[in-house]
Amino acid sequence: MNQKNTGTQMTDKALLFINGIPPKNLPETEVYSLIAATDGAFHYLKEKNFPLEKLDFISGDFDSHSGNDENVYQEKFIYTPDQNKTDFQKSLEIIAEKGFKKVDVYGGSGAEMDHFLGNLTVAFIFKDALEITFFDEFSSYFFAPKDLVLENVKGKTVSLYPFPKTVNIITTGLKWPLTKENLDLTTRIGTRNIAVDERVTIDFENGALVIFLSR
Template structure:
């Protein structure tokens, strides 16, 4: 498998362009194109733009830019899947498992929940990590650890349930406890050591790591 891909989707724009040097593939959906232009993103770094191109204004602008740059335009008209879902399928076909995503949160909240649903569908196939202005967030395996986090906010969100959770390195640890959406969740905890480890037996768990 190839190293790492970067994908921009149609949520809140990052304030600045992330460091592009660590990525072997960079892509965006057509809905993210508007904020990349505002950020003065170097379009020669893009490998492809995908989407259903339902806005003629955006489509015309993308086609015009494609004439001056080498990125590929991939139409994905299937209305049974989101543009994010279809972009991930393209990236997987190109041989990537590690994908960083910007623009996954913010904007219309049904989009945000839809993006989490897509990430959940791919959680066993991809190492998928979201970034926004407040945190990074992603689904974690049953045995997980993260370093260099002392003092950072750590939230654990069951999706919808995670059982027998054991944590080390958090201010408020969990000892063989359950988190259940609608009953008890693990938001706004704090890392009190440089390394945090989390183990759980059943279910699925989404972690948010503050900046």
């Protein structure tokens, strides 16, 4: 399971910018078949001189947008006023409706930790429908499938975070291996492990598990 794009060939992945801490370095866009942003992220993309014509859609309620934005990019706006869902959730719904299964997300982390936890919870809701990988300046993180393989990771920090419980975990290639062990938010978590091999495998029987992989 490759967690990062390494070439320039277009993939079946979508790229989504959301309104957390803006990435210092914008990702390559040529490898994505769809590129989208929430209306909050749209502001920082403009400031970073992102080529906005590459956006396939921008979703949100657009309360903070100027008339010029409306005139130039109106055909890309998808109005999503439902206040019972976050802009992130509504954007994922649109991406799923368009048939995509893999989404790379930038801007998911934030100085306000409720923002980060909210985004992680939304990813949990979609974990069976979409393969979502978040990227920030420090790590990538995602909900693991039950038979995860990580390649070319020797020396990287690999944290296993139960959400809220993960049963019968078996790992190979980690400094502190797990052999049919459980992780639980209330008793034991598996953060700050280290990959001692280039190839790491993580299998588990039941539950949900978030993997944080240092960049």
